[in-house]
Amino acid sequence: MSKKKSTLTIILFSVLIGFLAGGIILKLAGYRPLETYLVMLKGIFGSPKFMSYSILKATPLILTGLSVMFAFRTGLFNIGAEGQFIVGAITAAMLGYYLHLPYVIHPLVILLIATFVGGLWGGLAGFFKARFGVNEVISTIMLNWVAFYLSNFVVTIESFVKRINVSYSIQPTASIRILGEWKTSDAGRAWLMEHPVLFDMFKSQVNVGVIIAILAVVISGFILNKTTLGYSLKAVGYNKYAAEFGGIDVKRNMFTSMFIAGSISGLAGGIQVLGISHNLSTLAAMEGFGFDGIAVALMGANTPIGCLLSGLFFGALKYGGSKIQTPPINAPSETVNIMVGIIVLFISMPKLIDVLKKSIAARKKVK
Amino acid sequence: MGKEYIDYDNIVVEMKGIVKKFGDFTANDHIDLTVHKGEVHALLGENGAGKSTLMNVLYGFYESTEGEIFVNGEKLTDHSPTNSIAKGIGMVHQHFMLVQNFTVAENIVLGNEPVKGKGLMDREQAIKEVRELSERYGLYVEPEAKIQDISVGMQQRVEILKTLYRGAEILILDEPTAVLTPQEIEELIDIIHNLVKEGKTIIIITHKLNEVKSACDYCTIIRRGVRIDTVDVDDVSQKDLAEKMVGRSVEFKVEKEELEAGDLILKVEDLHVRDNRNIQKVKGLNLEVYQGEILGVAGVDGNGQSEFLEAINGLRDVESGKITAGGVDITYAKPKDVNESGVVIIPEDRQKRGLVLDFNLAENFILQKFKKNPFASERGILADDEIYKYGERLIKEFDIRPPKVKQLAGELSGGNQQKVVIAREISNVHDLLIAVQPTRGLDVGAIEYVHKSLVEERNKGRGVLLISFELDEIMGMSDRIAVIYEGEIVKVFKAGEATEKEIGLLMAGGEANE
Numbered sequence: 001m002s003k004k005k006s007t008l009t010i011i012l013f014s015v016l017i018g019f020l021a022g023g024i025i026l027k028l029a030g031y032r033p034l035e036t037y038l039v040m041l042k043g044i045f046g047s048p049k050f051m052s053y054s055i056l057k058a059t060p061l062i063l064t065g066l067s068v069m070f071a072f073r074t075g076l077f078n079i080g081a082e083g084q085f086i087v088g089a090i091t092a093a094m095l096g097y098y099l100h101l102p103y104v105i106h107p108l109v110i111l112l113i114a115t116f117v118g119g120l121w122g123g124l125a126g127f128f129k130a131r132f133g134v135n136e137v138i139s140t141i142m143l144n145w146v147a148f149y150l151s152n153f154v155v156t157i158e159s160f161v162k163r164i165n166v167s168y169s170i171q172p173t174a175s176i177r178i179l180g181e182w183k184t185s186d187a188g189r190a191w192l193m194e195h196p197v198l199f200d201m202f203k204s205q206v207n208v209g210v211i212i213a214i215l216a217v218v219i220s221g222f223i224l225n226k227t228t229l230g231y232s233l234k235a236v237g238y239n240k241y242a243a244e245f246g247g248i249d250v251k252r253n254m255f256t257s258m259f260i261a262g263s264i265s266g267l268a269g270g271i272q273v274l275g276i277s278h279n280l281s282t283l284a285a286m287e288g289f290g291f292d293g294i295a296v297a298l299m300g301a302n303t304p305i306g307c308l309l310s311g312l313f314f315g316a317l318k319y320g321g322s323k324i325q326t327p328p329i330n331a332p333s334e335t336v337n338i339m340v341g342i343i344v345l346f347i348s349m350p351k352l353i354d355v356l357k358k359s360i361a362a363r364k365k366v367k
Numbered sequence: 368m369g370k371e372y373i374d375y376d377n378i379v380v381e382m383k384g385i386v387k388k389f390g391d392f393t394a395n396d397h398i399d400l401t402v403h404k405g406e407v408h409a410l411l412g413e414n415g416a417g418k419s420t421l422m423n424v425l426y427g428f429y430e431s432t433e434g435e436i437f438v439n440g441e442k443l444t445d446h447s448p449t450n451s452i453a454k455g456i457g458m459v460h461q462h463f464m465l466v467q468n469f470t471v472a473e474n475i476v477l478g479n480e481p482v483k484g485k486g487l488m489d490r491e492q493a494i495k496e497v498r499e500l501s502e503r504y505g506l507y508v509e510p511e512a513k514i515q516d517i518s519v520g521m522q523q524r525v526e527i528l529k530t531l532y533r534g535a536e537i538l539i540l541d542e543p544t545a546v547l548t549p550q551e552i553e554e555l556i557d558i559i560h561n562l563v564k565e566g567k568t569i570i571i572i573t574h575k576l577n578e579v580k581s582a583c584d585y586c587t588i589i590r591r592g593v594r595i596d597t598v599d600v601d602d603v604s605q606k607d608l609a610e611k612m613v614g615r616s617v618e619f620k621v622e623k624e625e626l627e628a629g630d631l632i633l634k635v636e637d638l639h640v641r642d643n644r645n646i647q648k649v650k651g652l653n654l655e656v657y658q659g660e661i662l663g664v665a666g667v668d669g670n671g672q673s674e675f676l677e678a679i680n681g682l683r684d685v686e687s688g689k690i691t692a693g694g695v696d697i698t699y700a701k702p703k704d705v706n707e708s709g710v711v712i713i714p715e716d717r718q719k720r721g722l723v724l725d726f727n728l729a730e731n732f733i734l735q736k737f738k739k740n741p742f743a744s745e746r747g748i749l750a751d752d753e754i755y756k757y758g759e760r761l762i763k764e765f766d767i768r769p770p771k772v773k774q775l776a777g778e779l780s781g782g783n784q785q786k787v788v789i790a791r792e793i794s795n796v797h798d799l800l801i802a803v804q805p806t807r808g809l810d811v812g813a814i815e816y817v818h819k820s821l822v823e824e825r826n827k828g829r830g831v832l833l834i835s836f837e838l839d840e841i842m843g844m845s846d847r848i849a850v851i852y853e854g855e856i857v858k859v860f861k862a863g864e865a866t867e868k869e870i871g872l873l874m875a876g877g878e879a880n881e
Contacts, residue, residue: 226748226749227743227748227749228737228738228743228747228748229747230749231730231737232737234726235723235726235734238723238724238725238726239719239722239723239724239725241719241720242719242720242721242722242723242734243723244682245680245682245702245712245714245720245721246702246734246735247701247703247706247734247735248734
């Protein structure tokens, strides 16, 4: 119990420090921190549209966070969520365009396959680790680049590319947006006009992704805590020597863990394409969904519910942070990245907080 | 140990009314300690009694909640390990703190390297200084060998030299013999003798009674954070010390009745096994264990015991030979199959192999059977009710403390952790129990418990294979004694057939009948 409590303290403390440091940096750069934060806050909660955008931003982060968490519970560091996300996205974009299936069935099939492909991508790193002892950090980083260039290659395939650097969009049947076509039809417009809150909310690409993400959170929690699979994964993560002694196949569990981790990131990539982007475009740099997942998992204390909350937090922060770029604030939105970096830094060194506590206590004594 | 070097007019360490609290828990409750120059002072107590805490307070790792410390008559304020060293206090920890791929000399001078020119370490000077120091105190080391290549005994000597190099006058040794062979223990006692002769003062943290008797002058006994007594070691017997330490009278020898040995339960034939560095460590080992007997394997650490066990367990590949348990060939079986064929094992290292420290007790109990009925359904869903009911039962049956199924295994004392392992293993269906160093690092009370459990197993007609580096334990427990040397069983005796001296000689590679 006390362990849980202190973890929460550390996380909240780190968030506080993150905001303080962000404020100091803003101040040093000549902006007014309080006003900036207010704009950020308004940018998140100011209207139904803003809130739905925040959730849309959060959806992939919740999933990649879960992915990193899952591997971490088995003692593996999945740096490859990024690449697994990308192969999921490639799968979704191509199947969405080439495959012709009815509504509902089409996205269902696509997401299942994207999940599986992501799983293979992650599982590959697990296999390398189990079979050849390749450190998963190294192999997943490499696989990220393979996925990255694979994605850019796919956007050069003649039958798939619409105009330079952009692929064809998925078939309407494959979309998971809610009220996708109806929203822009006359009847839809008329109806939405009468319901201003919904009208505002549906200005964004509202889709079922977040529901799938919440389902994934629940299922991950169930697997970890209530199943024999979760038991063996955790046993390997906590102490692989004891697990081995107890007859648990450590190597197979490494593969399984990385497969599941990969599949969750693959799912995230699929949802992003079917729900938001609807196509692929040439990437200049990695988009960072997977890397942010590491921060989400850390801040979520490596628990499923924690990933949900911290995913929402980061999503909102990213979306709200983009608002400070415009007048009257004109502050760089990178401030948000600095804050996230500092939060993660502080969460990763719980010892530092002990030291701070001690020095504060010592100072009190002197007074 | 003679007291001729003690200077009774010179008190070097005086701790007064030390209280140390961790949250609500009081680890040290108004403890006083007085140590004179040239004295070897033992701090005796069970695991968790608070003796290491007290020394960590003295060394400056912990700040005491209350109380005062005087070193050479000077009161310590704003205490830390750094100013401990300045005051001449050195500490050798139970787990050595050495850089594995540095040489002995480099480790010793680390932090105070002799330099030549501008910031270049003077290796030759370092080696020379280490050599001088080592000769002066009779602590033999090889200055140019790497830590990873030297024995545990020598690593300990390096740790001691490290503190001496920094000018320590008062040495705190935390459980110094826990990792040593009998010979190395004797060497250590000689070293301690040399050190006090040179005017050093030594404080030994220990729970081993024979060490107190053989190496120390005075002994302060601590029980549950309270100082019970300080005694002149010459005036008390081991039994007195044990009673003060545990708080009740203790049986040293387990009584066991005569028993007819039953059927053959484990047969090992011409076994060959290699270690991680691909060196053959088990070389043609033959062994038979029968039901209703305890077969003790006596030997010095590193003679193939670990590899032998891992081969039986299925954790290590067998190069050649055959292992049969209860008629079933388990030579190439996996750990799971070995377990299912009725062989249960109490592993050497309970924290590494035995337990998942971050799992709670109930979860640890089902390590080998979490997939089985009634703990999980066929679809792989865990049945928490059954798991915790089973946990409650074992905790009660084996008197594990504190009796909380949801307590993490890592939060238990060493003795209770071992009880968890024993409880789990002997609650699995089995005909053969293999115990490796089952009392390592345990206090007297817990040792008594473990020994009784082993004898009970034997009395129930099961085979017990006991592998231990403690010859006393082997002599006291076994019906038959097998001596292992360089990966072979060199001789098997019936209990009482051989003296400790004869077995000791065989363990060291000598001939039995000269």
